Structures are given as structure tokens and as C-alpha cells.
Amino acid sequence: MADNGSNFDIRSIVDGMNHRRLGIYVFVTVFIAFFLVPLETGIMTALKSTEAINRSLPFLPPAGDGFTLANLELALEQVQRGVINSLLMALPATIINIVLASMAAYGLTLVDWRGQIGVLLLFVAGVFVPYQAVIVPLARFWTHIFPITEILSPLARLVLVEPYHLELIPLMITHVAYGIPIITVLFRSYYKSMPKSLIEAGKIDGKSVTQIYRDIVLPLSKPMFGVVFIYQFTQIYNEFLFSKVLIGSASAQQATVTLILPQIGASTSGLDYGLRMSAAFLAALPTLLLYIAFAEQFAEGLKTGGA
Amino acid sequence: MGAITIDSLTKRFDDVVAVDDVSVEIEDGEFLVLVGPSGCGKTTTLRMVAGLETPSEGAIRFDGELVNYTVPQDRDVAMVFQDYALYPHMTVRGNLKFGLEEEPDYTDAERDERVEEVAELLDIGNLLERKPGELSGGQQQRVALGRAIVRDPEVFLMDEPLSNLDAKLRAQMRTELQQLQDQLDVTTVYVTHDQTEAMTMSDRMVVMNDGELQQVGAPLELYHEPTNRFVAEFIGEPSMNFVDGQRGGDGFESETLDYPFDSTIESSVASLGDGDRLTLGIRPEDIELYDDAADVDVSHTEAMTVTVVEPMGNENVVHLTYDDSETRGDDLIAISDGLRTIETGAELLVRIPPEAIHLFDGDTGDALHNRLLETDEQPVTQ
Incomplete structure (x- = not known):
């Protein structure tokens, strides 16, 4: 670019560099704006009164009495129940899921036994089973074949347990089962990169398969746990189809946030954008906080695990 | 236990x-x-x-x-x-x-x-x-x-x-x-x-x-x-020198080295006929280097040229080649006393003492004859 044939001029190189760098900055800025404007528009809309939304451009900040927190307050009231239900379901589901998957991956990677490959292939196949294919059998399974909610109904007498909480259990178990294959595969690739001599040293030190998992493998998988926890929690928290099939109505007491969200701000008189945006941000808050809390592990896990 | x-x-x-x-x-x-x-x-x-x-x-x-x-x-x-x-x-x-x-x-x-x-x-x-x-x-x-x-x-x-x-x-x-x-x-x-x-x-x-x-x-x-x-070859540093050749004449023959055997060695290779492949081995420290023909027992002695000298302090590792050698590689590696000065390019008389040689079957690599140890009264044969 800066090569002007025989006429060698050092300033042209510097200028060339500056132009090039300037180009990069412009490019980056445009793309940042491209990705951030919808987000910014959302936040601004959430903070505007209906009147202000209709009057001003969507991405401009609210001016004067156009600013209101009423949307947020109302949204919080409506979305609260769903967020709590979703957390009650998603947190245990994620934890059970990744613990089981980590154990399975350990057994399939660091312990030797016959027929391992066959079992592993089952797990891999599990990754590719589409949600749509299982929803009908799934609903029948939980209502007719194995009505776990009824079986566990005596638990509803315990303190802090409401009957509708039990309705979340089928959903929770479904998510655990559905999440295990992919998380197992992720853990497996992490465990394959773990030095085998550590496991062997454990054997020589007289430790059983279980002890080696608990005392050596588990503590060393911490970064990977960070990564899959964020990933799987987000997946389960944001999932809609299973909730729709197993819970159904947004008005049900056990409705998850993904069921409730589409109903908020929708009425025959049209959509209340301010309310919807506020609700959307409140619903997204738990996953956002999780990313911030686990950012360090996430980065480290990506670095070491290559997941 | x-x-x-x-x-x-x-x-x-x-x-x-x-x-x-x-x-x-x-x-x-x-x-x-x-x-x-x-x-x-x-x-x-x-x-x-x-x-x-x-x-x-x-x-x-x-x-x-x-x-x-x-x-x-x-x-x-x-x-x-x-x-x-x-x-x-x-x-x-x-x-x-x-x-x-x-x-x-x-x-x-x-x-x-x-x-x-x-x-x-x-x-x-x-x-x-x-x-x-x-x-x-x-x-x-x-x-x-x-x-x-x-x-x-x-x-x-x-x-x-x-x-x-x-x-x-x-x-x-x-x-x-x-x-x-x-x-x-x-x-x-x-x-x-x-x-x-x-x-x-x-x-x-x-x-x-x-x-x-x-x-x-x-x-x-x-x-x-x-x-x-x-x-x-594996034991010893620098490792043993090997010369590939055959049984012939009154001992060992190769392109570069003819080596007559005495009676002790002769008895351990008695089973081999003329022309059977044979490898002669000698440890670097057993090779004797002389500047002057007057000092040497003429048997088992060859004139060789020094190509490289690696001074280690306590000893010198001396790479040697035959004057008429066609290959440019080293034919033998010897070790001399560290205080002795040896110049690259110098011509030396190299003696391979019969009591220190090893003989190996050229095909199988099995040892046929090992060096005589001074501590042993009996000749050590395989």
C-alpha cells in the first residue's frame, strides 16, 4: 500500500498506517453500533411512557416527563413469579445435569472397561435427538406412564413446598436428561486433555475409582464446571418448548418465565412496548448476573478446555 | 519381601x-x-x-x-x-x-x-x-x-x-x-x-x-x-567403534582394516569359514595412539589422520580416518589423555590391541569374542 515504486517516502508509510488504522476503527465502531443499538433501544423503550414511545424515535433517551419507572414496576410484578419458578427449576436441573454428566464423562474417558465406545455412541446420538420429536411422548410419559407429580404429592406437606412446585419436577428431570449428552461430550474432551498420569498416580496411591473422581478429577474440573454451568443454565432457563408442553398455560401457578413473557403487555388494544421491554430485561437479569459472577471461570475454562 | x-x-x-x-x-x-x-x-x-x-x-x-x-x-x-x-x-x-x-x-x-x-x-x-x-x-x-x-x-x-x-x-x-x-x-x-x-x-x-x-x-x-x-553399542559413551568386514586370510578383513588374529581369538571364531561376515568392535579408550613409529609394536597398527579433536578436559575424544579412505566420515573414535596435545590433521599411528577387541557375527550381531579382562585369569569367551 505504502510502496510507491522507486519513490521511497517514510511519511507515506506512516500515513498509510494511519489510514488503515482509521479504517479499522470506523469499521469496529459501525459494528459495535450495529450490535448495541437494538439493546440500547430496548433499554430506552423500557424507560419511556407509552406516549413518549409513540412520539420519539425508538433509540433516543426519554426526555422530560417521558421518563418513567412505572413499566419496570409493573413488569416486575408480573414477571416475578415466572422468574422464581424458572430459577427453582433451572438451578437444580443444571447442577444435577452437570454433575451427572461429569461423572459419565469420567467413566467414559478415564476408566477402562469393555463396551465403552458403544455407550459413548449412545451419548453422542442423544445430542442429536430433536426436541420436536419427543414432545408428544414426553407429555404422555409424565401424565400417564410415570406421573411423578402424584407419586411425590406427600412432599407437598413439607414446609416451604407448595403443591405447584412439584409440577416443576417433570420439567426439571426432562431438562437433566436432555442436557446430559451434550455436557458429557464437553466434559469428555476436557478429561481427555487431562494428564493420564494423575489418574494412574491415584491408582498407585491406592485410591478407588470413586475416590479418584472425588479427590482428583472433580477438583481439577472446576474451570470446566464454570463453563458448562453458564451454558446449561442459560439453555434451561431460556427453554420454551418443554415448558409449553409440560406446563401449558401462562396462567398456571408453576408457569416458567418463558411462558409468561409473551403474555405481558399484550392485549386486544395492542402491544405495550415499554412494559414488554421492561419484562424482557428483568427476565434476562439472572443469566446476565451469572455471566458476570462466573466470567473468570468461563474465560479460564475456555482457555484450558477448548470447549 | x-x-x-x-x-x-x-x-x-x-x-x-x-x-x-x-x-x-x-x-x-x-x-x-x-x-x-x-x-x-x-x-x-x-x-x-x-x-x-x-x-x-x-x-x-x-x-x-x-x-x-x-x-x-x-x-x-x-x-x-x-x-x-x-x-x-x-x-x-x-x-x-x-x-x-x-x-x-x-x-x-x-x-x-x-x-x-x-x-x-x-x-x-x-x-x-x-x-x-x-x-x-x-x-x-x-x-x-x-x-x-x-x-x-x-x-x-x-x-x-x-x-x-x-x-x-x-x-x-x-x-x-x-x-x-x-x-x-x-x-x-x-x-x-x-x-x-x-x-x-x-x-x-x-x-x-x-x-x-x-x-x-x-x-x-x-x-x-x-x-x-x-x-x-548402547553401553558406553562415546560408543564402541565397529568395523564391518569378513573372516579371511589369517583374521579379519575389511576395506580399510586387515587384522590378524592370535590363537585365543582364532579359537572363538573357529566355526566361521572364509568370507563369513564379521564385525570388529573396539572401545575408544582401548585404542592406542602413537606419534612415532619407534614406540610401537608394529603388529595391529595403522597410520590414520585426525579429523576432529573434542577436548573434554580429562580426556580428548579423537576422530580418526584412514589416509586413503574414500568415505569422508570417521573410521574410528579414540580417547586420549586430556593433557596430551593432538592437532587436527595430524597423522598418528593407531594400534588396536588384540586383547581389547570384540568380535560380532556380521549377520546376527551376536558376540563371538569379548575382550580379555586383566582381572580374569581365564579368557572370556562367549
């Missing part, structure tokens, strides 16, 4: 034979070194003794008891890994104590005491609260050793434990390991590719190549009486 019998041990990985029919008796308290080039099956053999691999054929017995299918947990062996395999999330104390937790005869206080004791023995007492990642290579190596010692096992297994240390530390640890093994008097099987380590540390050594056992014996026995060309 810790006697190990390895009987016709074979290990196959799919089609590859890693260890082929190896048999060794290891006495209690012995320091046995398995040595060979990489890929020779020495580590696989060690791992089978540890229980980390299951033999395809043959038997491993600890004090007469078959342990082929015994898991490592039940073998009462301790192992030092090449990469040390220290648990990175535990402190040094945790690492040392980890294996001890499975030993039933200790109370918790006794375990702590034992850890401290071993840490003192290895001079790592002040590192107990650190994590392995904060230690230097040499310190990590000590911790790995400590982890093996602390359990007081029947057998120590060591897989190239010194290979990640720098040369000076390696020499120091070599001595220390030897003293330690002496003191503890525990059967030790040690794997290395470094023949110096094998020579200096072992009570007996096992040389392996391509999965097959080549020779078992005391270091000097292997040095002076190798059973085949591979052992002769």
Missing part, C-alpha cells in the same frame, strides 16, 4: 508387540535399571509391574504370588512418573499424605508425623504448604519421590524420574537416589534411556531393544562382555 519374577512377559497393543518374551528375576532390595532406546518396551514393562497395563502373555509374580490381574491399588508399589504427576490442586503436604490415607495402620497424627519425617529426609520440610505449581523442577521431583517413599512400599517403580532435570541437578539427584535406595533397602525398578544413569545407579541392568531383552547383568559385565552388538 519385595522379590519380583517376570516370566516370559509379552504385551501386544493390537498388532504391535511392545514387549516380547521378557524374563527377569529381581531380588529383594535390588536396584534394577531397565535401559534401552525410546520405544523399546521398557516403560511398558514397568507399567505392567505397576499394574497399569495387563500382560498379554507371561506372568509377573511378587514373592511367588501371581499378580497379573491384581489392580495397582493392591500391589503395594509406589511409582515416580516422568512428569511427576503431582496433584496440582493439593499442597505438598496433601500430595504426600494422599496415598498414606489408604494405609490402614496409621492414626491421623501418625500420618502427619510420617509426612514431616519424609519431608525432612528429602529436605522439602519448608515447602509443605506450597502447591506444586510454585515449585521448581528439582523440588517437584523431590515431592514425587517423597510421595513414593512415604508409603513405605514393597517396590519402587521409577519411570525416567530424572529426565526433566538439568544436567547438574540430574547428577546430584542420581547420587542422592542411590543413597536413598541403599538406606531404605527397597526393591527398585528404574526405567531410563540414559545409559550413564543405568551404569552408575544400578545393581544390575537390563538392556532392551524392540521389546526384546538383550542382556541382564551388572553394569561392568555388560560393558566388558556384551552378548551382542546392540548392547556393545
Whole structure:
């Protein structure tokens, strides 16, 4: 670019560099704006009164009495129940899921036994089973074949347990089962990169398969746990189809946030954008906080695990 | 206590034979070194003794008891890994104590005491609260050793434990390991590719190549009486000189060297006819170099040119070539006294003393004749 044939001029190189760098900055800025404007528009809309939304451009900040927190307050009231239900379901589901998957991956990677490959292939196949294919059998399974909610109904007498909480259990178990294959595969690739001599040293030190998992493998998988926890929690928290099939109505007491969200701000008189945006941000808050809390592990896990 | 019998041990990985029919008796308290080039099956053999691999054929017995299918947990062996395999999330104390937790005869206080004791023995007492990642290579190596010692096992297994240390530390640890093994008097099987380590540390050594056992014996026995060309070449630094040729005339013939045999040597190669392939071997330090023809017994002497001199201080490694040699490579490597000045390009008279030569079958590599040892009254023949 800066090569002007025989006429060698050092300033042209510097200028060339500056132009090039300037180009990069412009490019980056445009793309940042491209990705951030919808987000910014959302936040601004959430903070505007209906009147202000209709009057001003969507991405401009609210001016004067156009600013209101009423949307947020109302949204919080409506979305609260769903967020709590979703957390009650998603947190245990994620934890059970990744613990089981980590154990399975350990057994399939660091312990030797016959027929391992066959079992592993089952797990891999599990990754590719589409949600749509299982929803009908799934609903029948939980209502007719194995009505776990009824079986566990005596638990509803315990303190802090409401009957509708039990309705979340089928959903929770479904998510655990559905999440295990992919998380197992992720853990497996992490465990394959773990030095085998550590496991062997454990054997020589007289430790059983279980002890080696608990005392050596588990503590060393911490970064990977960070990564899959964020990933799987987000997946389960944001999932809609299973909730729709197993819970159904947004008005049900056990409705998850993904069921409730589409109903908020929708009425025959049209959509209340301010309310919807506020609700959307409140619903997204738990996953956002999780990313911030686990950012360090996430980065480290990506670095070491290559997941 | 810790006697190990390895009987016709074979290990196959799919089609590859890693260890082929190896048999060794290891006495209690012995320091046995398995040595060979990489890929020779020495580590696989060690791992089978540890229980980390299951033999395809043959038997491993600890004090007469078959342990082929015994898991490592039940073998009462301790192992030092090449990469040390220290648990990175535990402190040094945790690492040392980890294996001890499975030993039933200790109370918790006794375990702590034992850890401290071993840490003192290895001079790592002040590192107990650190994590392995904060230690230097040499310190990590000590911790790995400590982890093996602390359990007081029947057998120590060591897989190239010194290979990640720098040369000076390696020499120091070599001595220390030897003293330690002496003191503890525990059967030790040690794997290395470094023949110096094998020579200096072992009570007996096992040389392996391509999965097959080549020779078992005391270091000097292997040095002076190798059973085949591979052992002769592998043991010793710089390694033995070999001249390929044939039986003919009144001794050995090759393109560069004609070497008449005396009666002792003649008797060991009597089975060979004229023209049978033969390899003559001579250790560099046995080659005699003379400046002046007047000093030399004329037999077995050739004039050669010095191509390279490598001064080591205590000795010079002298590379020699025949004057009329067509190949530009070195024909012989000799060692001379360090104080003697030898110039590159100088012409020297080179004598190969008959009492120091080895003869190997040119086809099989088997030793036909080994050097005569002055300590031995009897001529040593294969």
C-alpha cells in the first residue's frame, strides 16, 4: 500500500498506517453500533411512557416527563413469579445435569472397561435427538406412564413446598436428561486433555475409582464446571418448548418465565412496548448476573478446555 | 519381601508387540535399571509391574504370588512418573499424605508425623504448604519421590524420574537416589534411556531393544562382555567403534582394516569359514595412539589422520580416518589423555590391541569374542 515504486517516502508509510488504522476503527465502531443499538433501544423503550414511545424515535433517551419507572414496576410484578419458578427449576436441573454428566464423562474417558465406545455412541446420538420429536411422548410419559407429580404429592406437606412446585419436577428431570449428552461430550474432551498420569498416580496411591473422581478429577474440573454451568443454565432457563408442553398455560401457578413473557403487555388494544421491554430485561437479569459472577471461570475454562 | 519374577512377559497393543518374551528375576532390595532406546518396551514393562497395563502373555509374580490381574491399588508399589504427576490442586503436604490415607495402620497424627519425617529426609520440610505449581523442577521431583517413599512400599517403580532435570541437578539427584535406595533397602525398578544413569545407579541392568531383552547383568559385565552388538553399542559413551568386514586370510578383513588374529581369538571364531561376515568392535579408550613409529609394536597398527579433536578436559575424544579412505566420515573414535596435545590433521599411528577387541557375527550381531579382562585369569569367551 505504502510502496510507491522507486519513490521511497517514510511519511507515506506512516500515513498509510494511519489510514488503515482509521479504517479499522470506523469499521469496529459501525459494528459495535450495529450490535448495541437494538439493546440500547430496548433499554430506552423500557424507560419511556407509552406516549413518549409513540412520539420519539425508538433509540433516543426519554426526555422530560417521558421518563418513567412505572413499566419496570409493573413488569416486575408480573414477571416475578415466572422468574422464581424458572430459577427453582433451572438451578437444580443444571447442577444435577452437570454433575451427572461429569461423572459419565469420567467413566467414559478415564476408566477402562469393555463396551465403552458403544455407550459413548449412545451419548453422542442423544445430542442429536430433536426436541420436536419427543414432545408428544414426553407429555404422555409424565401424565400417564410415570406421573411423578402424584407419586411425590406427600412432599407437598413439607414446609416451604407448595403443591405447584412439584409440577416443576417433570420439567426439571426432562431438562437433566436432555442436557446430559451434550455436557458429557464437553466434559469428555476436557478429561481427555487431562494428564493420564494423575489418574494412574491415584491408582498407585491406592485410591478407588470413586475416590479418584472425588479427590482428583472433580477438583481439577472446576474451570470446566464454570463453563458448562453458564451454558446449561442459560439453555434451561431460556427453554420454551418443554415448558409449553409440560406446563401449558401462562396462567398456571408453576408457569416458567418463558411462558409468561409473551403474555405481558399484550392485549386486544395492542402491544405495550415499554412494559414488554421492561419484562424482557428483568427476565434476562439472572443469566446476565451469572455471566458476570462466573466470567473468570468461563474465560479460564475456555482457555484450558477448548470447549 | 519385595522379590519380583517376570516370566516370559509379552504385551501386544493390537498388532504391535511392545514387549516380547521378557524374563527377569529381581531380588529383594535390588536396584534394577531397565535401559534401552525410546520405544523399546521398557516403560511398558514397568507399567505392567505397576499394574497399569495387563500382560498379554507371561506372568509377573511378587514373592511367588501371581499378580497379573491384581489392580495397582493392591500391589503395594509406589511409582515416580516422568512428569511427576503431582496433584496440582493439593499442597505438598496433601500430595504426600494422599496415598498414606489408604494405609490402614496409621492414626491421623501418625500420618502427619510420617509426612514431616519424609519431608525432612528429602529436605522439602519448608515447602509443605506450597502447591506444586510454585515449585521448581528439582523440588517437584523431590515431592514425587517423597510421595513414593512415604508409603513405605514393597517396590519402587521409577519411570525416567530424572529426565526433566538439568544436567547438574540430574547428577546430584542420581547420587542422592542411590543413597536413598541403599538406606531404605527397597526393591527398585528404574526405567531410563540414559545409559550413564543405568551404569552408575544400578545393581544390575537390563538392556532392551524392540521389546526384546538383550542382556541382564551388572553394569561392568555388560560393558566388558556384551552378548551382542546392540548392547556393545548402547553401553558406553562415546560408543564402541565397529568395523564391518569378513573372516579371511589369517583374521579379519575389511576395506580399510586387515587384522590378524592370535590363537585365543582364532579359537572363538573357529566355526566361521572364509568370507563369513564379521564385525570388529573396539572401545575408544582401548585404542592406542602413537606419534612415532619407534614406540610401537608394529603388529595391529595403522597410520590414520585426525579429523576432529573434542577436548573434554580429562580426556580428548579423537576422530580418526584412514589416509586413503574414500568415505569422508570417521573410521574410528579414540580417547586420549586430556593433557596430551593432538592437532587436527595430524597423522598418528593407531594400534588396536588384540586383547581389547570384540568380535560380532556380521549377520546376527551376536558376540563371538569379548575382550580379555586383566582381572580374569581365564579368557572370556562367549
